[in-house]
Amino acid sequence: MDTRTLCLGALTSGPATGYAIKKHFEDTFGYFMEVSHSAIYPALAELLQEGLVTVSRVEQETRPDKKVYSLTPAGRVRFQRDLAASPGKHRVRSEFLVLMFFAQWLPPERLRAVVEAQREEFLRLRDAVDCWLREHGSDMPAGMRFTAGYGAAVIRAAIDYLDAHRDELLAAPDTAATASPVDEAASLGPLQPA
Amino acid sequence: MDTRTLCLGALTSGPATGYAIKKHFEDTFGYFMEVSHSAIYPALAELLQEGLVTVSRVEQETRPDKKVYSLTPAGRVRFQRDLAASPGKHRVRSEFLVLMFFAQWLPPERLRAVVEAQREEFLRLRDAVDCWLREHGSDMPAGMRFTAGYGAAVIRAAIDYLDAHRDELLAAPDTAATASPVDEAASLGPLQPA
DNA sequence: AGTAACATGTAACGCGTTACATGATTTG
DNA sequence: CAAATCATGTAACGCGTTACATGTTACT
Numbered sequence: 001m002d003t004r005t006l007c008l009g010a011l012t013s014g015p016a017t018g019y020a021i022k023k024h025f026e027d028t029f030g031y032f033m034e035v036s037h038s039a040i041y042p043a044l045a046e047l048l049q050e051g052l053v054t055v056s057r058v059e060q061e062t063r064p065d066k067k068v069y070s071l072t073p074a075g076r077v078r079f080q081r082d083l084a085a086s087p088g089k090h091r092v093r094s095e096f097l098v099l100m101f102f103a104q105w106l107p108p109e110r111l112r113a114v115v116e117a118q119r120e121e122f123l124r125l126r127d128a129v130d131c132w133l134r135e136h137g138s139d140m141p142a143g144m145r146f147t148a149g150y151g152a153a154v155i156r157a158a159i160d161y162l163d164a165h166r167d168e169l170l171a172a173p174d175t176a177a178t179a180s181p182v183d184e185a186a187s188l189g190p191l192q193p194a
Numbered sequence: 195m196d197t198r199t200l201c202l203g204a205l206t207s208g209p210a211t212g213y214a215i216k217k218h219f220e221d222t223f224g225y226f227m228e229v230s231h232s233a234i235y236p237a238l239a240e241l242l243q244e245g246l247v248t249v250s251r252v253e254q255e256t257r258p259d260k261k262v263y264s265l266t267p268a269g270r271v272r273f274q275r276d277l278a279a280s281p282g283k284h285r286v287r288s289e290f291l292v293l294m295f296f297a298q299w300l301p302p303e304r305l306r307a308v309v310e311a312q313r314e315e316f317l318r319l320r321d322a323v324d325c326w327l328r329e330h331g332s333d334m335p336a337g338m339r340f341t342a343g344y345g346a347a348v349i350r351a352a353i354d355y356l357d358a359h360r361d362e363l364l365a366a367p368d369t370a371a372t373a374s375p376v377d378e379a380a381s382l383g384p385l386q387p388a
Numbered sequence: 389a390g391t392a393a394c395a396t397g398t399a400a401c402g403c404g405t406t407a408c409a410t411g412a413t414t415t416g
Numbered sequence: 417c418a419a420a421t422c423a424t425g426t427a428a429c430g431c432g433t434t435a436c437a438t439g440t441t442a443c444t
Contacts, residue, residue, distance in 0.1 A: 001289040001292055006292070009292070009295075009296050009299075012296070012299065028295070029291060029292060029295055031286065032286045032287065032288040032291040032292070033287060033288065033289075033291070033292055034285065034287070079299065080299050080300075083293065083296055083299055083300060084300060084301060084304050086289050086292070086293060087289065088289050088290045088293045088308045088311070088312065089288075089289050089290065090286075090288040090289065090290035090291065090312060090315070091228065091286075091287055091288065092225065092226045092284075092285075092286050092287075093226065093227060093228070093285055093286075093287065094226040094227065094283075094284040094285065095195040095227075095280050095281065095282050095283050095284070096282045096283065096284035097223060097226040097227070097284065097341050097344065097345075098195055098200070098203070098223060098226070098227055098280075099277065099280060099282045100337050100340050100341050100344070101203075101222070101223055101337050101338055101340075101341045102203050102206070102277055102337060103335070103336060103337030103340065104335045104336070104337055105203075105206065105273065105274050105277055106274075106277060106278060107278060110278050114282045117282070118282065118284060121284070141297070141298045142297060142298070142362060142363050143294050143295050143296060143297030143298055143363065144295055146294050146295075146297065146359055146362070146363045147291050147294050147295045149355065149359060150291065150294070150352070150355050150356075150359075151291075153351050153352070153354070153355040154348055154351050154352055154355070156351070157347050157348050157350070157351030158344070158347070158348055160347070161343065161344050161347040161348070162344075165340055165343060165344075168336060168340070169336050169337065169340045
């Protein structure tokens with residue numbers, strides 16, 4: 001899923017500037033798809049050249065000038081084609097979980113800090129999604145409500161799991177990080193013995 | 195979180211070949227951190243040059259020769275340093291959820307297929323994690339059990355959500371994909387009006 | 389007979405992120 | 417007075433993925 005396709009998708013909700021598209025992404029699917037502004041502007045320029053969007057410059061006195069982009073019929077068709085062509089892969093890339101996986105190699109206070117930080121982040125996300133659902137949920141198409149509800153459900157499960165198993169993890173006695181520097185006896189043996 | 199750090203981490207469980215490290219990753223945190231073999235081999239070569247791992251060539255008659263890597267004390271220290279230095283960011287990058295977000299622009303049969311495929315994938319993952327917990331869970335350090343349990347909890351929540359809201363999504367009457375090609379009246383208006 | 393598993397590498401391409409660059413206004 | 421918001425871009429760097437490359441054995 002290309003930044004260009006994402007921009008076309010954002011524009012299906014109406015004309016917008018690059019800045020507004022970025023905001024839109026953050027407010028809606030920010031938690032499952034990050035898009036940086038430095039990827040959006042070049043993408044919009046390419047879409048313009050391909051005739052998939054049009055642009056109109058809007059002068060503002062109190063603010064910098066805007067470039068408001070709109071979807072052309074060709075752009076709408078292209079978006080549907082690209083969307084349908086996407087394999088729809090779902091991937092999680094979590095350094096947080098890698099840290100938890102190797103918890104025993106982390107200093108206990110660092111481990112605690114990481115867990116707490118992630119929990120705070122999840123609470124923040126949960127509240128943001130709940131807020132969005134309350135304020136915009138009823139106006140939005142089924143798909144957008146679905147993803148918001150999905151996010152809320154999964155984040156809640158994560159928070160519950162953290163709360164239920166945090167102590168178990170933090171109280172772990174096998175802190176290799178504070179044990180003797182070289183402790184070969186603690187090895188689990190060779191991986192995948194031949 | 196660099197592939198090199200991940201390799202060092204894998205070797206904390208004992209000596210292994212590049213191939214075994216890849217397997218180890220797939221079997222344990224494959225669902226939250228993907229590592230391709232073409233990133234592992236160069237990473238191991240770099241670690242060797244830096245003196246963080248050692249290698250011993252093992253000849254096999256029935257199989258291609260192996261290069262078994264082991265962690266040096268310096269490598270163990272470096273791993274702990276790199277691990278503690280990681281910000282521990284947790285990110286989800288899901289084209290699946292983008293597809294759901296834009297469900298109205300997808301042909302209904304395609305939408306259904308994507309949802310079913312993802313559900314199957316989640317079921318597969320859930321079973322794999324459950325199996326791992328049954329078979330290895332009790333031997334493993336708290337951190338590894340924690341991540342497995344976390345995965346199981348979150349995947350279960352996802353499956354439950356899918357089952358509870360799938361029909362709602364698929365039965366959506368507002369399939370813009372099959373509506374008149376250009377339907378400006380359906381627009382939600384400009385994003386972020388100035 | 390064909391596929392999966394075992395086993396190790398290289399090369400190029402694409403894409404995203406970070407940093408660089410600028411600048412006015414509003415809010416706390 | 418500092419920080420956030422609005423607003424748009426460029427350039428380089430790094431990193432991961434895909435494809436290319438090779439070869440044997442065991443299982444279905």
